[in-house]
Amino acid sequence: MLPAISKEPLLDQCRRMLLIRHFEERLIGLHHEGRFRGHYHVYIGQEGTGVPAISLLRPDDLLFSTHRNHGHILARGGDPGRLLAEILGRRDGYNRGKGGSFHTSPRELGFLQCSGVVGGILPLGAGAAYAAKSRGAGQIAVCLFGDGALEEGAIPETFNLASLWKLPVLFLCENNGKYGAGNAVGAAQSSTMAAYPLTDLPQAYKIPAVQVDGTDAGVVHETLRENIDAIRSGAGPRFIETLTVRWPGSETNWPVVKAPTTVELAWDASGAPEDVRDWYRNSDPLLRFMRELVENGHVDRDELEAINRSVTEQISAAVDFAFDSPYPDLAEAETDVFV
Amino acid sequence: MRNLKYHEAKLEALRELMEEDERVHLIGGTFFSLSPHRLKFAAIEKAWPDRVAAPPISELGFCGLATGAAMAGLRPVVDVTTGSFLFEAWPQVVNEAANVLYMSGGQVRAPVVFHMLHGLRGGGAAQHSGSPQAMLWNCPGLEIVLPSSPRDVKGLLKAAVASDNPTVFVDHSNLFETEGPVPDGDRIPLGQADVKRPGADVTLIATSFTVQRALAVAEALASDGIDVEVVDPRTLVPFDLDTIMASVEKTGRVVIADETHQSCGVAAEIAARIAESGFDHLKGPIRRVATLDVPVPYSQPLEEYIGPSEERIARAVREATR
DSSP states (O other), X not given: OOOSSXXXXXXXXXXXXXXXXXXXXXXXXHHXXXXXXXXXXXXXXXXXXXXXXXXXXXXXXXXXXXSSOHHHHHHTTOOHHHHHHHHTTOTTSTTTTSSOGGGXXXXXXXXXXXXXXTTTHHHXXXXXXXXXXXXXXXXXXXXXXXXGGGGSTHHHHHHHHHHHTTOOEEEEEEEEEETOTXXXXXXXXXXXXXXXXXXXXXXXXXXXXXXXXXXXXXXXXXXXXXXXXXXXTTOOOEEEEEEEEOOGGGSSSSOOOSXXXXXXXXXXXXXXXXXXXXXXXXXXHHHHHHHHHHHTTSOOHHHHHHHHHHHHHHHHHHHHHHHHSOOOOGGGGGSSSOO | OEEEEHHHHHHHHHHHHHHHOTTEEEEESOSSTTSGGGGGHHHHHHHOGGGEEOOOSOHHHHHHHHHHHHHTTOEEEEEEEXXXXXXXXXXXXXXXXXXXXXXXTTSOOOOOEEEEEOSOOSSOXXXXXXXXXXXXXXXXXXXXXXXXXXXXHHHHHHHHHHOSSOEEEEEOGGGTTOEEEEOSSOOOOTTOOEEEEOOSSEEEEXXXXXXXXXXXXXXXXXXXXXXXXXXXXXXXXXXXXXXXXXXXXHHOOEEEEEEEESTTOHHHHHHHHHHHHHGGGOSSOOEEEEEOSSOOOSSHHHHHHHSOOHHHHHHHHHHHHO
16 A cells, blocks of 8 residues: 555655666666676665655654665665765765765765664664663664664664663664575575564564565555654654565675566566566565556556656766766875774 | 872763763763772762663673764763673674774764773683773774873873764773872873883883883882883874884883783784884884783783783893893
8 A cells, every 4th residue: 555645745755766776776787787896785675665664754863774775865865876976986975985885874864874784783773862862852763674684693682772771763674585585485584583573582672563564665654653653752662574575686696687667567567577577566566656656546657657757867867977976085095084 | 289099080080071061971880890999980870860871781782872872972981891891892893883984984973982991900811801902903993092090091081082083991990099190170182192200221111000010110120220211102092103202212222011912912013113113213122011822811820920010021121221
């Protein structure tokens, strides 16, 4: 279902989801062309979680993400040009080229750390929540992370602290491993946790936790709205696990676009290779969102095509901006070690 | 100027920090470990219950929490108690706090202080006698502070909290009863070495509790006609090489006494810097008196044998001046 909001913010969410999708697909293409080096992780397939979730935050809320941060940054209104410039290691990147894909953290959007260390942000997020609580202005901290993070030892320590001290922190666990890489359909997880469902773990620390379908933007929006309201009102931490089906292009360590996203694909996936067609038909949150927008009479397909075109143009401009940005001066290597 | 015990000066610094800046939060232990002075910390807890937090036994969790709180605008001072326990928090200290300013391209600061009591404390054995400062010196992005006197512990603790960088405050419980003059109020800027005792014959560089041993050795050797200059770097990062080189140029002889292990230890790095920038001033080899490269033994004579004892320091100074 769609989030229970009016047409304009719905279209804005659609636009952000498309922006994420086209950004990532273009990024994969650029990597295959050999135009940047280093590893990277894409957010495709999780747009239906990140976009509605982040739309509920206040401008002064504090965000922490991981190596899979591109979608979160774009959902929060990040500039795709500056994001790509960072991934390319250029001067105009958000971190002036010193962070790269894993660590892009636009402070101006409230991101304090995107850590490439699995689970590394959870103690930090609890700390930001501790600071927010001490100021008492209703600000919250949000940790956006994957299911694998729960395997790290920092996580139970953080759950314990956050629960004991009733910290205003949202733990949003994006489990992109339903039927995930390396697992047969029906197997539990791409992560390897004895505690299953994952919500068992926060619940052991008395943190209320729910599992929702992360491909259903409406359910995500409603669940997150209730929980964010509770956190903001002083009820302490909340844990939400969103289940998404791993995008087939991410089944290998190096992503591959098997079917470029179009508006058409939402209604006719016959153009996609047979082995991935089912994902686009049943598990793609963006295509579902677009179908529901039309089914609910908010837009017709031509209007979606127009939005899609403007997003692809924005991405093209972002690519030009990023590649036009020079590498940092070598002197930059020795700055920012200390204030 | 008042004469204070080290533990009094330290407690005074903590109290003034709490009074002066409401962003300062104390998270962790009592800053005095198991010593009786820990009971005096209770008065601070009582005065500021909302800004003193006693976390569960989760060094990784609460060091990360303090770092995140610092990123979000507070000035947390964390006590991990024994220096060895910093190893439990290593990922958050060296991989998050140390990196965030650089990795963010200068966007995000983490003005957190990690406080600990390091070193050979008497019976700590291998798992409660750690001196992680040498390893930390290999992690760019962390300031490292090593007080050795009542004046220094107060002035440096206040400067560490005022600093916008993550700072590791490496204290030593054997210093608690040391007495000395303490001026009112002043911060001691990080990066200023201190000549603790002037002398002409040999430069004895020492850190933390070893400074007190070095001063005792210097007094003892004075009666033998050896005039020892004791120089205390006080902070490893930033490092005041100028003050040390001025002493080296004067004496031409160098002994470095420090409680970290010998290999890749604090003395090793200081020796390398002196050799690189002042080899021509040296009249003989630089001598290191460090903790032997073994895990710390429990038994008292064994523990004394492996550490930078006054006997070993005196022997090294005599060799250097021979």
